[in-house]
Amino acid sequence: NAGVMQNPRHLVRRRGQEARLRCSPVKGHSHVYWYRQLPEEGLKFMVYLQKENIIDESGMPKERFSAEFPKEGPSILRIQQVVRGDSAAYFCASSPRDSISGNTIYFGEGSWLTVV
Amino acid sequence: QKEVEQDPGPLSVPEGAIVSLNCTYSNSAFQYFMWYRQYSRKGPELLMYTYSSGNKEDGRFTAQVDKSSKYISLFIRDSQPSDSATYLCATSRNTGGFKTIFGAGTRLFVKA
Numbered sequence A: 001n002a003g004v005m006q007n008p009r010h011l012v013r014r015r016g017q018e019a020r021l022r023c024s025p026v027k028g029h030s031h032v033y034w035y036r037q038l039p040e041e042g043l044k045f046m047v048y049l050q051k052e053n054i055i056d057e058s059g060m061p062k063e064r065f066s067a068e069f070p071k072e073g074p075s076i077l078r079i080q081q082v083v084r085g086d087s088a089a090y091f092c093a094s095s096p097r098d099s100i101s102g103n104t105i106y107f108g109e110g111s112w113l114t115v116v
Numbered sequence B: 001q002k003e004v005e006q007d008p009g010p011l012s013v014p015e016g017a018i019v020s021l022n023c024t025y026s027n028s029a030f031q032y033f034m035w036y037r038q039y040s041r042k043g044p045e046l047l048m049y050t051y052s053s054g055n056k057e058d059g060r061f062t063a064q065v066d067k068s069s070k071y072i073s074l075f076i077r078d079s080q081p082s083d084s085a086t087y088l089c090a091t092s093r094n095t096g097g098f099k100t101i102f103g104a105g106t107r108l109f110v111k112a
Helices: none
Strands: A005-007 A010-013 A019-024 A029-037 A043-050 A053-056 A065-068 A075-079 A088-096 A111-115 B004-006 B011-014 B019-025 B032-038 B045-051 B054-058 B061-066 B071-076 B085-092 B106-111
Touching: A005 A088, A010 A019, A019 A088, A019 A111, A029 A075, A043 A065, A043 A075, A075 A088, B004 B085, B011 B019, B019 B085, B019 B106, B032 B061, B032 B071, B045 B054, B045 B061, B071 B085
Parallel strands: A010 A111, B011 B106
Antiparallel strands: A005 A019, A019 A075, A029 A043, A029 A088, A043 A053, A065 A075, A088 A111, B004 B019, B019 B071, B032 B045, B032 B085, B054 B061, B061 B071, B085 B106
């Protein structure tokens, strides 16, 4: 299965610590998206990246959150000084460069962050 | 107003029933329409996509888009207990370079 791989699947952090979530896209996919899903809510777009570029970060909170997709290695979503409200499922998705099926994106299994 | 509105349910139906799931959207620039299925504690799985208006059928699933009324539907025929999941509608302006916007999801329960 060469789908989107996310790790860790579950992460517990104390308030004030940092959380790092990693995402390896489908092989050959050059577009990566991060979404957040709060309990009983839908998927909220956070950021869209291509290799070494942030294309759209309109859904990212202005403080404490950052994302990167380096030339080599996985995409990283970093949350500094976590607060209880950051507890959520964070999903990474990817799509190919030239999708013939519209802007369809393929999701990983998610990383569940719990802030205690 | 949310860009994509979806009734969260839950929707409970008996096995074998026809299920109708619906969404409305506000931005006429949206051209691609998708349905995802999400099981508990799992990532969303792409079910179907359509471009512009019209119908698309895949097995027991039919997706329908009416751009004139900004209405998206998913029909499931002969529903099975294994169809019990949350169904998310999604839309995007164009291919590549644009974010996909999701509805809140409708929880479906199919009773055996």
